[in-house]
Amino acid sequence: MCGIMGYIGDKPSERILLEGLKKLEYRGYDSAGIAVCTEQGMKVVKTKGRIAELEKLLQKQPLPSGAVGIGHTRWATHGKPSDLNSHPHTDTHKQISVVHNGIIENYLELKEELAAQGARFVSETDTEVISHLIASYDEGDIVRAVQQAAKRLRGAFAIAVLSEREPEKLVAVRQHSPLIIGLGEGEHFIGSDIPAILEHTRDVYILDDGEMAVLTRDGVDLMTTCGDPVTKQQFRVNWDLAVAEKAGFDHFMLKEIHDQPQAYRDTLSGRLFKGYPWVYLPELKLTPEKLRQFRNVHIVACGTAYHAGLVGKQAIERWARLPVEAEVASEYRYRSPLLTPETLVIVVSQSGETADTLAALREAKRHGAHVVAITNVVGSTVAREADDVLFTWAGPEISVASTKAYSTQLLAFYAFALHLARVRDTLPDEEIGPIVLALSRLPDQVASILERAEEIRSYAEEIAGHEHLFFIGRGMDYAVAQEGSLKLKEISYIHSEAYAAGELKHGTLALIEEGTPVVALATQPELYEKTVSNIREVMARGASVFGIASENTVDLASRVDRILLLPSTHPMISPALSVIPLQLLAYYASVARGFDVDKPRNLAKSVTVE
Structure with missing residues (x-):
């Protein structure tokens, strides 16, 4: 999904951060930014768009030199692509800077709690909560503050943290999102993937879930988020850069097939909770009353997304007991579909820019139907024009042949169908519960098939x-x-x-x-x-x-x-x-x-x- 780069050493960090982020461009992104500790304090520069836009901004607003910093390329999940939503994010006093990959499931409750304590939020992101949360625990020991904050976070996160008050340290934490530590002589690196640091070192630590690293110029200390020391073998990277971009796989498609256990976790994150026999879709604006008023459903998509719709059709009919039509978008608007305000139209598009699907969306809205989009790209045209959006959070897909985008569309359909069934009272909790449990087991089961x-x-x-x-x-x-x-x-x-x-x-x-x-x-x-x-x-x-x-x-x-x-x-x-x-x-x-x-x-x- 997103890209993380961090550096501490004796060289100017700005260029190292930018070059590292460029090596992660293959992952896809919509904005970029860096934070650097300088003699004039911590400076943050970020912008919507490509790294080239960030470089132009830095030419206009040169940073004082600093040898410690973090950088990020963002793929939007919470909040549209914008300058304010770009990473890094800081606390109210701009003393702590954070970059983050993943999704914080409980960010809304944390945001309310921190706002009540005086934190001032400026973005729509879940990530900004992390910087304010760390600041709330910071009493002069950034490592301890990060540990305490990590215990409060629920979801998937790989984070790198920079503190103006302790500029001689970088702190990194992994929980369900990949993170590596690069080892050099008098300098060390943080990366979300190996290509970011391969120009500088081939010796890395690969963090496991629940582990953190504290980087100084002199070395790297590994520990759990509870503070217990961790002993870990160094990994020597023997791939060239082209292979490293594919995480060692021969092709992006194979990598993306193997991404699916994590993609499943990301799609279900914040939608399933242990002990509760239902799904949560807080992003939907559709009220229960409105959901009960629908009399039929149209699913419209192209190619692979259409095939996901065929599965969604059966799930909605079986569980929510509504009649569903699934049709390829290129045919849909030319047959004068029977649309009314009591028709729910679900459009599916990985990119959110598929021309035929957009045309079908607009035709449905012209007839007064309510449109829900299932898409992977925040800020896409489909996401902007639909009445409601369910994001799949699959992360960028480089290979032309879709794999993880399709499978996460299935999960989005399952979640929506179960939500619809519960609201319409067509499936009791005792039947929903086993399905929710089965959904939660999918990531590990997919991993076992890949083996x-x-x-x-x-x-x-x-x-x-x-x-x-x-x-x-x-x-x-x-x-x-x-x-x-x-x-x-x-x-x-x-x-x-x-x-x-x-x-x-x-x-x-x-x-x-x-x-x-x-x-x-x-x-x-x-x-x-x-x-x-x-x-x-x-x-x-x-x-x-x-x-x-x-x-x-x-x-x-x-x-x-x-x-x-x-x-x-x-x-x-x-x-x-x-x-x-x-x-x-x-x-x-x-x-x-x-x-x-x-x-x-x-x-x-x-x-x-x-």
């Missing part, structure tokens, strides 16, 4: 020589099969089709011949036996079947040629797990065929024309 990537790679290399492949599934599995088919087509150029398994006998079986690869999804218990029957149909005609099923359906192993068993979860949220092996399948097939995974031919990341 088995070699199983997928082996099958992908088998199918790489084929020119045709079929995906089949029923219910939720059919929705995911369509996304799996699209992924394979767009980056490996293997012609693939997804079919509702029950439709095979209505014509599609004519395409099955000896050796035809078929990927069969069978994660839905109520449809399992019917899906097995469909699998038998294609195998009887010579198909080679790769089955993907839940681990409690082990009997499928004897009925297919290959099988991958997924961790057990609630059937309705199984797409959030079953899509992972399909993403890996597409990736490894493309690699095996020698194609440019991150930049497939004829495609663009954001489609801003019709």
